[in-house]
Amino acid sequence: MTTLPPLTTREDRARAHRHRARRSITISAISTIVVIGGLVAYVLTSPGWPRVRRQFFSASVFGSSFGSVLSGFWLDVRMFLIVEVVVLVFALLIALVRTMRVPVLFPLRMLAIVYVDVFRGVPTILVVYLFGFAVPGLELSGMPTSATTLSGIALALCYSAYVSEVFRAGLESIHPSQAGAALALGLTPTQALRHVIVPQAVRRVLPPLLNDFIALQKDVALVSVVGPQEAFRVAQIFAAQYFNYTPLMAAALLYLSVTIPLTRLVDRMQARNMRERGGLLALGPR
Amino acid sequence: MSPPVLELRGVTKSYGGTDVLRGIDLTVDEHEAIALIGASGSGKSTLLRCIDLLDEIDDGDILLDGEPITVPGLDPVPIRRRLGLVFQAFNLFPHMRVIDNVTLGATRAQSVDRAQARASGLALLERFGLGDRADAYPDNLSGGQQQRVAIARALLTHPRAVLLDEVTSALDPELVGEVLDIIRELKADGMTMIIATHEMEFARDFADRVCFLADGRIVEHGPPEQIFSAPAQPETQRFLARLLARR
Amino acid sequence: MLAATIGAGLSTAVGATPRGVLGGACTPAKLKLRDPGHLTVATDSPAYPPYFENNKPSNGKGFESAVAYAVAGELGFTASQVKWVVEPFDSSYAPGPKSFDFDINEISITKQRAQEVDFSTPYYTNPQGIIVASSSPLAHAKSLAAFRKATIGVQIGTTSLSAVTAEIKPTAQPQVFNTSNDVVSAFKIHRVQAIVVDLATAFDLTSTVLSHTTIAGQFSAPGGDNWGLLLALHSPLTMCVDKAVNALRANGTLSALDKRWIASAASVPVLH
Numbered sequence: 001m002t003t004l005p006p007l008t009t010r011e012d013r014a015r016a017h018r019h020r021a022r023r024s025i026t027i028s029a030i031s032t033i034v035v036i037g038g039l040v041a042y043v044l045t046s047p048g049w050p051r052v053r054r055q056f057f058s059a060s061v062f063g064s065s066f067g068s069v070l071s072g073f074w075l076d077v078r079m080f081l082i083v084e085v086v087v088l089v090f091a092l093l094i095a096l097v098r099t100m101r102v103p104v105l106f107p108l109r110m111l112a113i114v115y116v117d118v119f120r121g122v123p124t125i126l127v128v129y130l131f132g133f134a135v136p137g138l139e140l141s142g143m144p145t146s147a148t149t150l151s152g153i154a155l156a157l158c159y160s161a162y163v164s165e166v167f168r169a170g171l172e173s174i175h176p177s178q179a180g181a182a183l184a185l186g187l188t189p190t191q192a193l194r195h196v197i198v199p200q201a202v203r204r205v206l207p208p209l210l211n212d213f214i215a216l217q218k219d220v221a222l223v224s225v226v227g228p229q230e231a232f233r234v235a236q237i238f239a240a241q242y243f244n245y246t247p248l249m250a251a252a253l254l255y256l257s258v259t260i261p262l263t264r265l266v267d268r269m270q271a272r273n274m275r276e277r278g279g280l281l282a283l284g285p286r
Numbered sequence: 287m288s289p290p291v292l293e294l295r296g297v298t299k300s301y302g303g304t305d306v307l308r309g310i311d312l313t314v315d316e317h318e319a320i321a322l323i324g325a326s327g328s329g330k331s332t333l334l335r336c337i338d339l340l341d342e343i344d345d346g347d348i349l350l351d352g353e354p355i356t357v358p359g360l361d362p363v364p365i366r367r368r369l370g371l372v373f374q375a376f377n378l379f380p381h382m383r384v385i386d387n388v389t390l391g392a393t394r395a396q397s398v399d400r401a402q403a404r405a406s407g408l409a410l411l412e413r414f415g416l417g418d419r420a421d422a423y424p425d426n427l428s429g430g431q432q433q434r435v436a437i438a439r440a441l442l443t444h445p446r447a448v449l450l451d452e453v454t455s456a457l458d459p460e461l462v463g464e465v466l467d468i469i470r471e472l473k474a475d476g477m478t479m480i481i482a483t484h485e486m487e488f489a490r491d492f493a494d495r496v497c498f499l500a501d502g503r504i505v506e507h508g509p510p511e512q513i514f515s516a517p518a519q520p521e522t523q524r525f526l527a528r529l530l531a532r533r
Numbered sequence: 534m535l536a537a538t539i540g541a542g543l544s545t546a547v548g549a550t551p552r553g554v555l556g557g558a559c560t561p562a563k564l565k566l567r568d569p570g571h572l573t574v575a576t577d578s579p580a581y582p583p584y585f586e587n588n589k590p591s592n593g594k595g596f597e598s599a600v601a602y603a604v605a606g607e608l609g610f611t612a613s614q615v616k617w618v619v620e621p622f623d624s625s626y627a628p629g630p631k632s633f634d635f636d637i638n639e640i641s642i643t644k645q646r647a648q649e650v651d652f653s654t655p656y657y658t659n660p661q662g663i664i665v666a667s668s669s670p671l672a673h674a675k676s677l678a679a680f681r682k683a684t685i686g687v688q689i690g691t692t693s694l695s696a697v698t699a700e701i702k703p704t705a706q707p708q709v710f711n712t713s714n715d716v717v718s719a720f721k722i723h724r725v726q727a728i729v730v731d732l733a734t735a736f737d738l739t740s741t742v743l744s745h746t747t748i749a750g751q752f753s754a755p756g757g758d759n760w761g762l763l764l765a766l767h768s769p770l771t772m773c774v775d776k777a778v779n780a781l782r783a784n785g786t787l788s789a790l791d792k793r794w795i796a797s798a799a800s801v802p803v804l805h
Binding site: 181 | 335338340362363364366367369370371373375377378379380381390391394395396439440443
């Protein structure tokens with residue numbers, strides 16, 4: 001038996017690979033320049049651009065409003081952080097009530113279902129409005145009257161309804177055999193939830209959970225309808241004063257500075273989840 | 287004379303109209319190893335889950351050390367702590383390291399000191415040839431290793447009896463041996479056991495007594511030589527013949 | 534005599550009299566209109582008293598509705614040639630083509646704003662009024678300093694906010710609401726102790742929706758309290774609209790309309 005000379009060498013393959021790589025980089029560079037450049041040129045050569053630039057991207061208006069918008073944004077951040085913690089705890093409780101099939105909890109379970117249906121079905125801004133204006137009108141003793149607190153409660157109620165459904169999906173995705181194993185070890189049902197079921201459920205729903213928090217971070221702006229001066233409202237005030245929308249751009253930048261890092265974090269988690277499940281990434285280069 | 291470790295009297299259980307257990311009587315003495323054999327669906331798993339009080343029985347009694355444990359209203363938690371159950375699919379907790387899987391019952395259910403639980407957990411893992419995997423996560427272990435961890439988890443709290451539910455059925459053939467070796471070791475230590483199994487040769491040379499289950503009843507039981515060499519009941523004969531023919 | 538004629542005209546539902554006295558370039562045929570043959574006038578919705586009535590600008594009732602028809606009349610339009618459109622305050626100063634010939638929406642003229650839009654000469658001068666509960670000690674305040682510790686509510690986009698910050702300098706941040714209805718709600722639930730709003734609106738609120746309240750005083754906003762019609766920047770109409778407003782001021786129509794639709798401000802003490 002004779003050995004045939006190889007038809008292709010390792011060197012041939014490497015060369016072809018390098019060629020392919022160079023070509024795809026060139027193509028993506030050119031298409032990026034064409035698409036982005038075209039869009040920019042289209043906008044910049046439009047007849048209204050100078051006016052738009054002055055009214056939306058004015059450096060001097062940005063300078064004079066940014067400080068105030070930033071201090072408004074501090075209220076957004078504080079509300080976000082507090083509401084988020086409340087939502088995490090409350091939503092988990094709701095989800096547990098809805099998933100546990102304990103007869104004692106039956107009335108609570110019905111209540112939870114009604115609560116979730118109602119608060120998921122109503123626009124958040126409406127709930128904020130009702131809480132801001134109707135609740136203090138009741139003049140109940142012991143009820144907070146601060147607009148910030150009340151609208152924070154409204155946000156927490158709306159988002160807990162959403163997040164409880166995320167938690168519920170997580171809880172229901174944990175196979176019953178996990179509970180069985182925990183009980184067989186002699187854990188109480190509560191211990192089984194706390195050490196075995198809930199930690200796994202939370203891990204599984206972390207990306208959708210963070211998505212909801214990105215949405216919450218933006219919806220904090222809704223509290224402005226009942227009075228508090230958060231970033232969006234401060235920007236609106238400046239815009240009305242100068243007849244110039246740049247302060248709103250400043251507010252947008254501030255929101256982005258929080259939501260983009262959060263979004264990247266979610267992406268990274270989702271990619272990791274996918275890898276762990278041996279998922280769909282095979283379509284693209286690793 | 288001390289009472290048997292486990293005693294079952296006329297235990298019945300049905301799921302949604304189907305009778306899964308139709309009156310099981312069984313006693314398990316101290317240091318005794320019982321093999322439950324029978325076709326899939328004959329009620330072996332259900333029987334073990336009922337003994338560990340994961341499923342409630344419909345009728346009959348189960349006694350642990352002479353004390354009835356299936357009295358309505360009795361808190362099952364402290365009773366489960368006195369028994370160990372190992373599952374066919376391991377059911378390890380994937381979010382916990384191996385050592386934490388093993389010590390969870392001791393630290394949470396039995397409030398054993400954390401450091402002490404860890405020390406005995408590590409010793410047990412070492413003994414099962416898993417000393418170097420204590421800090422790994424279950425998903426990074428082979429099936430055989432996972433099942434050994436699951437056995438260690440059930441043992442750490444010193445149960446009165448261990449219930450093993452087809453613990454090798456989910457394993458690749460080459461991994462079965464390492465798990466069976468451990469069970470043999472437990473037997474040598476005098477652990478009281480009930481093991482549901484499809485491994486007939488193992489049941490034969492390991493068990494003190496073999497029970498053949500069919501349609502929710504113990505059709506025949508006795509020493510392994512008798513059941514495997516000279517089964518008295520036609521159903522047992524058919525079951526064994528089918529198994530042998532398949533080889 | 535002339536004022537009386539116009540006054541009589543205004544008492545009908547829609548009372549513009551097409552005088553068309555300006556002539557020259559300022560006739561309906563020569564004006565560069567958004568919708569040729571019609572004068573398109575904008576205001577926000579809801580439109581509030583005393584400037585509009587029943588949220589219906591086209592009924593000619595209310596101060597600003599009446600002013601709009603008077604201006605239209607000066608330019609030579611009949612009432613039926615006036616077309617109303619809704620223009621939210623926030624978008625009235627946006628770049629790009631406008632949907633109106635002029636906007637009349639209680640907008641104060643300031644230097645900063647005038648860089649982005651055209652304003653007509655003022656058709657009204659309206660200082661700020663402070664509304665408080667009649668039972669409140671603030672009802673008898675002698676100076677603006679008395680309101681420094683009060684929680685004050687204002688409507689967004691109004692000069693009232695800058696007036697409050699510049700003149701009263703409150704220790705607590707003023708609460709800012711989307712609409713004057715919301716300011717009133719906040720006052721009713723005691724979230725704010727005082728409302729600062731233009732004086733004409735203050736009269737209207739205290740005599741209608743807010744019972745047991747009083748106007749504790751009036752003061753001037755730093756940028757001035759002059760209201761102008763808003764037009765697109767460098768609008769070819771501005772010159773003609775200016776002429777019309779100036780004529781209405783000179784012949785006494787504006788003050789007649791003021792008397793007709795807005796109560797007298799004389800009884801309210803001026804605070805400093």
